[in-house]
Amino acid sequence: xxxxxxxxxxxxxxxxxxGAVGAAFKQVAMxxxxxxxxxxxxxxGGGMLLDNLAGGGGALGxxxxxxxxxxxxxxxxxxxxxxxxxxxxxx
Numbered sequence: 001x002x003x004x005x006x007x008x009x010x011x012x013x014x015x016x017x018x019g020a021v022g023a024a025f026k027q028v029a030m031x032x033x034x035x036x037x038x039x040x041x042x043x044x045g046g047g048m049l050l051d052n053l054a055g056g057g058g059a060l061g062x063x064x065x066x067x068x069x070x071x072x073x074x075x076x077x078x079x080x081x082x083x084x085x086x087x088x089x090x091x
Contacts, residue, residue, distance in 0.1 A: 006051075006066045007044060013070025014043015018078035025082035038081045039074035046073015 018039020022030050050069030 006047065006063065009063050009066040010043045010047030010070035010073075011040045012043075013067045014041070014046065014074025014077075015039040017071035017074035018042060021075040021078040022082065025079070025086070030078075030082055030085060034081065034085075035078055038078045041074075042077025043070035043074035046070055046076065049073065 015036055016039070018035045022032075022035035022039075047066045047069035050065055050072070054065055
């Protein structure tokens with residue numbers, strides 16, 4: 001269970017970050033499922049990246065670092081997907 005808790009926090013934080021960025025991309029017709037999946041995947045990726053950069057400890061270690069990395073990663077990946085979808089809709 002101890003190994004799953006950081007991943008669960010990253011997924012939830014990623015979905016929150018993805019939903020926030022997806023709401024900002026109102027001009028792009030992003031499905032709610034796309035926002036959730038991209039946020040979750042980006043959240044796990046961002047959380048793990050931040051954990052590796054922080055060295056597993058320090059100020060951004062633990063669940064706070066997982067949450068911050070999850071929100072940032074989920075938001076960034078959702079923004080990238082939203083920009084791609086917007087460019088595809090303009091064609």
